[in-house]
Amino acid sequence: MSMQPEHRAHPGSQPGGWGGGQPAGQPAARQAGQPAGSSMGQGAPVPAQQPPSLPPQIDPQTSGAHAAPPASSRVTVPGYPSGPAAPAEEKVDTGPLPSRETLRREARAASSRRGAGDADVEHAAELLKSVADIFSQRVVGQEQLRTALVTALMSSGHILLESVPGLAKTTAAQTLASAVSGSFRRIQCTPDLMPNDIVGTQILNSSTGEMTTQLGPVHANIVLLDEINRSSAKTQSAMLEAMQERQTSIGGVVYPLPHPFMVLATQNPIEEEGTYVLPEAQMDRFLMKEVLTYPRPSEEADVLDRISNGTFDQPVTGRPISTDDVEWLQRAAERVYVDPVIKQYIVALINTSRGGGPRPVPGLDRQVRVGASPRGGIALMKVAQAVALQEGRTYVIPDDVRLLRHGVLRHRLVLTYDALADGVAPEAIIDAIFAAVPTP
Structure with missing residues (x-):
């Protein structure tokens, strides 16, 4: 069996988080005959690039206009299929989170049913x-x-x-x-x-x-x-x-x-x-x-x-x-109580990592080849429950979901070859995803 050296992108290699890639929302210029997912050809002039600032500033009035990119525009790599996109007709949105007192009351009710x-x-x-x-x-x-x-x-x-x-x-x-x-x-x-x-x-x-x-x-x-x-x-x-x-x-x-x-x-x-x-x-x-x-x-x-x-x-x-x-x-x-609003928040985060969600991140399809799987959502919820218990609460709040977000998701995002070549940090992509999804 031949050994395959491992290639890994190191965080923080480029200022601005994403690395030296194309600005978000603009398609990368490619020469004719160049395979999708590759960088510009050798010898071609490299234009001045400005990495987007992260987290992106999303206008609540216009963010709904950013629809999920069609499957045909997603980056494909020979021998490796691109990740499936979230169905356009199934947009997951988050609602307002109940008050702390309501969460405590719901947590007590759920705990009494479970004997806790x-x-x-x-x-x-x-x-x-x-x-x-x-x-x-x-x-x-x-x-x-x-x-x-x-x-x-x-x-x-x-x-x-x-x-x-x-x-x-x-x-x-x-x-x-x-x-x-x-x-x-x-x-x-x-x-x-x-x-x-x-x-x-x-x-x-x-x-x-x-x-x-x-x-x-x-x-x-x-x-x-x-x-x-x-x-x-x-x-x-x-x-x-x-x-x-x-x-x-x-x-x-x-x-x-x-x-x-x-x-x-x-x-x-x-x-x-x-x-x-x-x-x-x-x-x-x-x-x-x-x-x-x-x-x-x-x-x-x-x-x-x-x-x-x-x-x-x-x-x-x-x-x-x-x-x-x-x-x-x-x-x-x-037994830590997870409100349905928190569950919808987690689902929205996972769907956003795949290019969907209530507010898709522009240009994410050129950086992420495959987003987080449903197991990633399960991990976010379990980790949030453990964090809440360590913080002395019987219910989960959004801060519990965000605390260990890098550790839960950094190894579940498969980056494109362009992102790896540009030194894109998975942590910056995760922060952009969390910034795009409205916090309940």
Whole structure:
């Protein structure tokens, strides 16, 4: 099997967010015979370009005139179909969100039907504080990482971490596992890693002559797949059943995975030689993709102080929560009330990423080849419920949907070749989508 190097657009490579592409709302000039989706031909003069400012300023009086572009005008790439557009006759619009008091009343009514109440919020706050206290003893800073990990765990999802080496990804995974009293396994992905090395295999017992099953390291509560893009596509696909079905098949026998179960996969955006592109089916299995940044200078100084003082060598203080508590948190997050207006808001956001929605983003079809799938809408809602519970509420507000929008959607948008060549940041496209959809 030949290795396919992974190509990735790095955020922030161009001012203005979109990168050096054509201005929004204007078709890109192409020479005759040039395939759609490619940039201007070699040797052709490059006109002065002004990247559009993001988020776009949409006039409420005229935004309705921007209709979804016809399918014939969408960018197509040879060998890769363009994403389906939202039906023009099915425009999803958002209405006004009820008042906070109405949301509280609806949340209490829904909670009473499910046997929950405000006690969920108080108990959840106690459990989350215990996890945060243990996490802060081993990981300095990285509040965004802690929020993403806890949210993914509460949402029963998996997370993909992308960063350069040395940003405490492994330490964070180990600390999270110890904070919830869960088992932890680390799998170093290499090109020669086989599926049986992950899920398990059957071994012949020479003394009895019978086959015995040896479960693989994936049978743990927290599984860290380090540098997942260095394993072959065959090995990567072996994780699909475990991540989605939460079970493995060994010798025709199904073995359920422990509860809770969470996969943390990491990949290095710098060293791309000898890596394999993650299949889109597997990318969509991740609830979130978090891009880590370097810590602040004060946080790096704190790390050096803790190493000098031997703080990291001391045992962790505080009582960890149990895996039963984690499952309770997951059920409590599912009980968080989501108003129908919030659901319509999420549907409108997902449809806008496909070129539809109540106010389509001009020029989006030249940047996004395939928008978010319905699984993206489900992820937005689940993450918003977990965020609301962490904020001490039993109902979701639009701010909960927006808080982790980049992590939920950045890996679900398939950009065009033009967008990748121009260094378009997925985060800028996501911000443009959220700016275009009216907030309830």
